[in-house]
Amino acid sequence: MRAGIIIIIIFLTLCLISGQVLCFKVIGCSGGSVMFKCMYKSDEQHNSTPLNQRESNDQLKGKYFCRNRNRDCKPGISTELQRRWVNNERFALYDDENSRFFTVFIRNLSREDDGRYTCGNNQKWSRDVELKVNNNSSSCGTSVIRSAYKGQTITFSCKYEHKFKTHTKVFYRVNGDPVLVLNSSQSSQSSEEKFILSDGQKDHFTVTIRDISEAERGVYLCGVERDRADKPPSEKSNTHITFIKEIELKVHGQITSVQVEAYISKSVFITCEFPEEFKENKKFIQKDSSKEIYVEQNQWIHYDRVHVFDDTSAGVLKVFISDLTAAEEGTYRCGVNTADDHLLMRIRLKISQVGDHFRESVAVIGESVKLSCNSPEKQQLIKHICKENEEKICQSISSSEKQRFEFSDSTAGVYTASISNVSLRDAGVYWCGAETRHEHLTSVSLTNKHQLTLTMPPVIGREGDSVEIKCSYDENYSTEVKYLCKGKCFTKDAQNIIRSDEDHDKNPKISVKDDTELNLFTVNTTELRAEDAGKYWCAVRDVFNLPLELMIIMKDAVIHEASVGGSASISCKHIRKQTQKLFSRGDQPSICIRDGARVSSNKRINGRFSLTEETSAGVFTVKISDLRAEDSGKYWCAEESSGSFIFTEVQLHLTRDSFCQRL
Template identity: 25%
Template sequence: MWTLHNLQFVLFSLIHVFGYEGRGARISCSYGQGYEDYEKYLCKDNCGDSDILILTSQTNGTKYFIFDEQTTRVFTTTIADLRFADAGKYWCGVSRSGKDIYTEVKLEIQPDSCCDNVTKVQGVEEGSVSIICPYESKYQNNLKYMCRGNQRSTCLQQALITSNTRHNGRVTLNDDKKSNTFTVTVLNLTLEDSGSYLCGVQRETGLDDFSAAELEIKEWCCVKSKNIKGTLGRPVTLQCSYPHEHRNNRKFICKGERRSSCEAVTMDQDRFTLHNISSSFFSVTITKLEAGDAGTYWCRSQPEWAVGDYTQFHLAVDKSSTVALCCLSGAAKLIRVSGREGRDVNVSCLYQQGYESYEKYLCKNDCSEDSHVLIRSTDVKKDRYFTHDDKEKHVFVVTISGLTSTDAGTYWCGLTRTGYDSYSAQVNLEVQKAWCCVKTTYTSSTVGHTITLSCPHPPQHRHNRKFLCKGDDRNSCIDVVTSGSRFTLQEDVSSSSFSVMITKLEEGDAGTYWCGSDSQWSVGNYTKIELSVDKRLRGAPLDKPKLHAKRFRDKYGL
C-alpha cells in the first residue's frame, strides 16, 4: 500500500476541527487560484488506497458529503454521525500533475452529553432559584449562556439567556468577574422547570466549556391534605386546623386546582356555612351537595399562604342520578364544527346564568357511560383535550388538539346537576383531510441547462401577483423570483398561466417549489413542483478510489 510517507507532496498549514459524538463536523480547505476545476478529495491517516474517503467526482453518500465552492476557492467535506473512531488525522488533497497539494487536518471528538459532575439545586414552586456557574479567569470577557438539557452541541442555539441579553422573561443572568462566576436566576418557578441545565462559556477556538446542574422543583404544598367523599344532595363538612396565634384572623376557603388561582367561596350562599369550632380549627359545611361541588378546596387563616397555615381537601361527589342522552337530546341545540387533520379545533358550549359553579363536560356518542366523557371543567388538560370555562360569558370551551379522522362524529355539551344532567348542545364534528395540493408536477434537468416551470391559475386571477417560492413546506417557502436572479417570470394571459425560466441550472436548485396566484393559498390556486437536477461532472471523473490512487502513484513515477 502506498502512503503519504512514500510520496512527494506540497503541505500547507494544519487545521484543527472539533465535533461532538453523534453530530456532524465540517472540514473546510482552501486552495489557490487556478485550481478551481481540479479534483479535490479527503483522505485519512496515510492516504493509502483504502484511506480515500470521498472525491469531488463522486456522489455524496450517507457518511461523507463534499462540496466545492469555486467562487471562494474552498471545498468543504462534512462527516456525519461522528463516532470516536472518526477522530484522528485527515488530509485535504488537490490532485494535479506532479505533486498534489495537501492540507493536514486534526479532528477531535467529544461526547455530546454533559457532564460527569452535576451540581444539585432545589427550589420551591412559585419561588425563585439561582444557579451559580464557575469559569476560568481567562474567559472573563467571553460570552456566557445557559440552556436546558445536557446536549452541548445545541446548547448555544437553544440558550434560555446569554450574557448579551442578561434578562429574558423569568430568567436573569449576572456575571461577577471578580469571583469568576455567573449566576442565572429563575423567578416564579413551576414544576415544569425541573430538569437538567448546562452553563456554557464560548471559546474563540475549539469547543465551548460547560458545567452541569440538575434542578429539582418541589411542589408548594400543604402540611395536611385530606380526601373527602360526599353524596349528591347530602351535606358534607370540611374541618380546617390553624395555629393558635391565628385565632383572631379571618378564616376563609377557596376552590381550584391550584392555590394561586383558586376562587374564594362566598359564605353568604345558602349552601356554604363557616363555623369557628375552637381556637385551633374551623369548619365549612356544604349542604345539598351538587356534582359541581367536587374538586380541590383550600382553607386557611392568613393571606400569605405560609406552609402549615392551611389545609388542602380533595372532595369527590358520588353522583347517583344520571340518565342516558337518548331521552334528553330533543331540546339540545345543534352545532356544526369542522377542522382539518393535524390542527386544533374549539367546541364552544353555552350555558345559562346561575350554572357558573356547576361542573361542565364534553362527551361523545350517547354519553350513557362515564367512559364517554372526554373531559370535565374540573380538568384543565386531559390527553389531547383542554378546557376553559368563561363564567362571565357563560361559555365552556373545549379544545381538541391534533385532530385525526377518528375524531369525527357526534359530541354533547353536558352540565352536571341534581336530578337529570342538562345537555345544552349536540355537536357534529367534521374532520377534513390534511391541506394538500391540487396538482403536483415532477420535472428534471441537468446542471448548466435552462428549464421552464409552467404554472396554471384561475382566469379571475389574471391581475393577481404571481409567485414562485422554494421550500419543503408552503408556509415557510422563500420567494425565488427576485430582480437580477436566474429566475424569470413570464405570464401568458391567453392560457391563464405563467411560467418561470431558470437559467444556468445549479445542483442546489433541486427541491420543492410552489407557484401560485393566491396569497391565501386556497386549494386549487397553486401548483407544487418537484425539481430534480442531474449532476454533470467537470473533467474526467474517476469511478473508484483505487483508480485515483493509481493515478496518484503514476504522477510520482512510483
C-alpha cells in the first residue's frame, strides 16, 4: 500500500466578498464524513509572493475552523500544534508546517451541519467555507462494524452513486496521526500487496486486506474525490473528499487453530476449552464469515445441524454436529467475549467419505452387551462412546479414561465397548469413535452408529408349575388400572390376561398383587401349559413396559444313552405346526436364543450334527455322529413361532464299551 500524509486540493469557488476574503464550497453526505483543505493563499497569490515572505507566512501558527467566527466560533476547532492531529468531538484538524494549507476533517455529518464556516490563521488571513450536506442518496452515511481474525483475508465493499463511476475512489484509514490513504490511481493489483483496491464492479469498489494482523485494527473510510460539480475533476480542478461509508474493523486473536477430520453422514463432538477466568463469559460459534451465534449458558441450542452448549462449570464450549454433509466443511470459530476483545479457536473441519457402519444390537436387561467400533490406526488415541438424547445430540460422552464402559484393546482394526448390568436407561442410539486432543481443543469423530434395543430377561416355567410376572410402573400411576396381556395391549390381536380391577375369582389359575409402595404389579399364573408360551406386555393407560418372553419347558424330558465313538439319534416332539425347530446345548434353555442353536430348520447340518423333520409324525430328529466323551450333558429341543418358545430337556449319557463287550 502507498500511504502518506493527505494531499488534497480543495475546490475553490473564488468569490471576492470583501478585501482578500475568499469562499469555497464543500459537499458532504448525511451520516458520512468530509475532508478538505484550507489554503493560506491561492496559487497565483502564493507564486507572486517573495520567497522570504512566503517562508515567514508558512511559519504562522494558530489555525482554526469554526462557525460564527465573529461571535463564539462554535462548533469548531483550533490548534497551534503542527504535524499532529487535534480532535474536538466530530472535528479534527491537521497543520503541516511544510505545506501551505491545513486539513479539516468532519465525521458523522447531519443536516444541522449545513451552512457557512470560516477557516484561517488567527493572525493573518481567513476563508469562508460553504458546507453543503446532502441526504438524498441510498449510499449516504453507511456505518458498519466488521470482524476479522488474525491471518484472515477480508474484503470491504463500498457503494457509490453511478455519477461517480469515473471519479477517483479513496480508501482512508483513521489512525489518529495522520490519516493514511489508498486511492484507485495509486493501487497496485500485485498479489504481494497488503491492501488491494479494485473498481471493476458496477457502482461499488472493493478493498481487500490480506493476512490481517493486530496493526490493521481501526476505522476506515470509503469515499470519492470530487469538486463542486458532479463531473470528474480535471487536472486543474481543486478537489475535496466526500466519504460515504465508515467501517470499524475489529481484529480478534486466536488461542489455537486445529484441523478436525469427520465423515459424511456421521457426527463429530468438539470441546473448546477457555482460560479459567473466562468460563462465565459469553461464548459463541461462527462458521466462515457468517454471523456469530451466541450461546445460552448451560443449555443446548441448535442451528441447523450444529448443536452448541456453554458449560460454565467446566469453562468449555461443546459443539455437536450430526448427519454431516459436504456443506458442513469449512472454518469454524468458537470464541469467548473478554473485556475488550474476543479469544478464539479456529477449527478447520474436513469432511471425508467413509463406509457405512450401522449396527443393531439387542441386550437383555441385567446382562451385558458389547458394541463393536472401528479403530483408527493410531492405537494410542482415547476411545469414546456416547448416547444420543431425545434431540439427537450425542451429549453424554464416556471414554476409556472415565471407565463408564469397559473398552477392549484394538484388534484387527476393531475395538469393543461393553456395557454391564444393562438397564432401561441404556436403550437408544450410540456413537463411538476416537478422540484427538490438542492444547485447548478436543474432538471426537464419531464413525460407528449402534441402535441398542432392550428386552426383559425371559421368564421360564415348567409345564404344570407356576410363574410370576412382575410389572413395574411409575408412581404417578399408582391408582390407575394395570393390564397384563399376551400380545401388545389395546391391539386387535392382544389377549387380555388380567386387569388389576377385575374379579380374580373368575380365573382361579391367576392371582394378582398391586404393591403401590413398591410400584409393582405382580401376576402369578399356575398350571402352566404349552400354549401359555409367548410374549407378554404390561401396560398402564398407553404406557408400556418392555415385552417379556414366557418360555415353557415340557414336563417329560428325553433321556438318551449312547457309546463314545458311536452315534445318537434324538427324537424331539413338537406341539405346533409350521414352527422353527432348534437344537442347542446348555444349562438353560435361553442359550438357544443368546448363543444360537447347534442345528435348526434353517441350518440342518453343522459338523457332526444334523437335523431332519417328520412333520406328519410331529417329531424332528437330531443325529450326532462320532460321539466323544465331552458330548455328554444337557441339550434342548426347541420349537419357536413368532418369538414364542417351547422346550424339551434332553439328557445325553455316554458310556465307554469295554474290550470284552465289543467282542
